[in-house]
Amino acid sequence: MERMGESPDKRPETGPDTGRADGEAPQRAPEGTGTAVAAGSSEAGTPGVSRSAEFVRGRRRMTWLVPLFVALPILAVLVSLTIGVYSISLPDVCRIVWCGITGTKFTSDAYANPQLAYNMVWTVRLPRVVASSLVGAGLGMAGAVFQGVFRNPLASPYTLGVSNGAGFGAAIAIVLGLSMGFTQGSAIAFGLASVALTFAVASRSSRSNVTLVLAGMLISSLFSSLVSLIKFVADPAEKLPQIVYWLMGSFSEVSFDKLVTILPLYVVSVVVLLCYRWRLNVLSVGDVEARSFGVNVTRDRNVAIVAASVISAVAVSVSGIIGWVGIVVPHLARMITGPDYRRLLPVSLSLGAVYLCVIDDVCRALTTAEIPIGVVTGIIGVPLFLFFIYKKKVNW
Amino acid sequence: MRLTVEDVSFGYDASRKVLQGMTFTYESPDVMCLLGSNGVGKSTLLKCIMGELTPTSGTILIDGRPVRSYSPREMAHRVAYIAQTHTPSFSYKVIDVVTMGRTSRIGYLANPSDSDVQFAYEQLEYLGIERLAERPYTDISGGERQLVMIASALAQQPEALLLDEPTAHLDFGNQFKFVRLVERLRERGMGVLMTTHFPDHALLLGCTTAILTNGGVGAQGPAGQVVTEESLRTIYDIEINIRDIERRRVCIPGSMTDPLGREDRSSGAGKFETGSTRRP
Known part of the structure; x- marks a missing residue:
């Protein structure tokens, strides 16, 4: 039969055909678009205005999300820059940031030494605040x-x-006494190696979805044991505290150099995932369904997993291990946007940035001695997650 | 679209064959029913056709090309497959799920446009369930979910629908409505290839019917010729009576006088055997 000829699937006519077989009243308005449809029904007779077109026009679009979730992280960063022992007001922070961007000199009568205020913002606080936002996002x-x-x-x-x-990766680099840059590189390399290993283990089975998670658990515990081994043999006076500190996560050692190293990988992965937002929707419905819809499930899922793993690895290489952010933030975001990845991904980025930025503020401002951020995210994250479950807000 | 299944066998391991020597052809926009007992491999056969499983032997061709050579996108333009059950994990709106059917019709990294959403909504209207459009897919009933998946499949604009026991989870009324829906799809020019446990439906639709047995396809032809008392008895291993009542032909399982086997226990009443335990 000729496939290219007449399409076997003609567009259905709306109107006389609706609801014939199933005995449902087709006249009822879809929920949530009451006014739009009511307005449309009066002109249902007019040619060219179909109910489906009315429906599309009446759909609620969350356009307010865009400015809000762009503004929130910027605001969080600026406010965070004011926090610290040396007090700098919010307007001054804005001016200092602006001066730095435009390359002009910051002058102010309010400070005994304006250059100190400038350096405080640009070389001490900004790298840290930007790092916590990027890692959170x-x-x-x-x-x-x-x-x-x-x-x-x-x-x-x-x-x-x-x-x-x-x-x-980080522990081994610390024990070997390698430089900061090597420690970071080693963390990224071993982070991605563990994912590769997980894939290799899981590729033996066709039910890759469940097997992947299982393989991840196995590889995870293997490396966890190896870390314990390194901790056991590490010099307890000097190296061990460094390793422990790294494993609890911290932004105190962060610098712009550290950020610049990871930025290309980070940006590419984020862009790839943002491009994949509709595909992620289809993938999240189910393997069988996604395949029937024409998605190459294995390939597309692997692209998404690799991109997300790269982001995680470079984030960990900057800050050490920070738990619970990656679980709590998406649930928070889903409460606002619903499951649709076209909105969920940007909002997760934005909320993640705000969330970790604020938590890092708490870490450095609450006490004179700094609290490891991985500890705080756990202490805040677990009750938050319990709250979601309790309130049935886990929009699943 | 022309589907050729030639001598297809499949087994999860060498000792136990789930499918053996299946041979039949299907051409859209026909309606075709596959009948067979539990465990005879109806679902497995559909999964092989969709390329989800690879047959251990035999060939499956669509328009003369092996199914494995089709990209998922090309395949989606030929057939849409709806599994028996779908357990949703996320509370997408119904309209979003139906719009996902457009995925193979839009660019690789594109988002569906307004006209895609409109087309999806028209499929809901066609099925008479547009009132569900803004409802979460997780909150609707199993029967409604089935219709939503059919709407998604239609949004995909394939040449045929591949349905795995579409009436399995529907109530008595919805089962019958579903048969009428298949008739409407036929009028629309949409091919349907479905597995079913109801020989009545095949008779009602008067469609091409193939009978699957453990040893291959028992018979293929118009329902009126293939669905007979003898053939049904072979499939289901019970006595089945086919009667014409007014203008309807119906299948009645069991003896006409002693359906529950109260008088004659020797017929094995109340004991179960399935296709995978019964040997041909």
Whole structure:
């Protein structure tokens, strides 16, 4: 039969055909678009205005999300820059940032030494605040992706063993006394190696979705044991505290150099995932359905997993292991946007940035001695997650 | 679209064959029913056709090309497959799920446009369930979910629908409505290839019917010729009576006088055997 000829699937005519077989009243308005449809029904007779066109026009669009969720992280960053022992007001912070961007000199009568205020913002606080925002945004987004492709509310950026792999990489570099840059590189390399290993283990089975999570758990515990081994043999006076500190996560050692190294990988992965937002929707519905819809499930899921893993690995390499952000942030975001990745991904990025930025503020401002951020995210994240479950807000 | 299944066998391991020597052809926009007992491999056969499983032997061709050579996107333009059950994990709106059917019709990284959403909504209207459009897919009933999946499949604009026991989870009324829906799809020019447990439906539709047995396809032809008392008895291993009542032909399982086997226990009443335990 000729496939190219007449399409066997003619567009159905709306109107006389509706609701014939199933005996449902087709005249009832779809919920949530009451006014739009009511307005449309009066002109239902007019040619050219079909009810489906009315429906499309009446759909609620969350356009207010865009400015809000662009503004929130910027605001969080600026406010965070004011926090610290040396007090700098919010307007001055804005001026200092502006001066830095435009390259002009910051002058002010309010400070005994304006250059000190300038340096405080640009070289001490800004790298740290930007780092916590980027890491938070990355972990939030990666978590949203993992939860979708595994269809599992407990999946996180660390599900495939990135955190323990990276922890092992960092620990080994610290024990060998390598420089900061090498420690970071080693963390990224081993983080991604653990994901590769997880894939290799899981590729033996055709039910790759469940097997992947299982393989991730196995590889994760393997690296966790190796980290314990390194801790055991490490010099307890000097190296061990460094390793422990790294494993608990911290932004205190962050610098712009550290950020610049990871930025290309980070940006590419974020862009790839943002481009994949509709595909992620289809993937999150189910393997069989996605395949029938014409999606190459294995390939597209692997692209998403690799991109999200890269983000997680580079995030961990900057800050050490910070748990719970990748689980809590996507759930928070889903409460606002629903499951649709076209909105969920940008909002997860934005909320993740705000969330970790604020938590890092708490870490450095609450006490004179700094609290490890991985500890705080756990202490805040677990009750938050319990709250979601309790309130049935886990929009699943 | 022309589907050729030639001597297809499949087994999860070498010792246990789920499918053996299946041979039949299907051409859209026909309606075709596949009848067979539990465990005879109806679902497995559909999964092989969709390329989800690879047959251990035999060939499956669509328009003369092996199904494995089709990209998922090309395949989606030929057939849409709806599994028996779908357990949703996320509370997408119904309209979003139906719009997902457009995925193979839009660019690789594109988002569906307004006209895609409109087309999806028209499929809901066609099925008479447009009132569900803004409802979460997780909150609707199993029967409604089935219709939503059919709407998604229609939004995909394939040449045929591949349905795995579409009436399995429907109530008595919805089962019958579904048969009428298949008739409407036929009028619309949409091919339907479905597995079913109801020989009545095949008779009602008067469609091409193939009978699957453990040893291959028992018979293929118009329902009126293939669905007979003898053939049904072979499939289901019970006595089945086919009667014409007014203008309807119906299948009545069991003896006409002693359906529950109260008088004659020797017929094995109340004991179960399935296709995978019964040997041909």
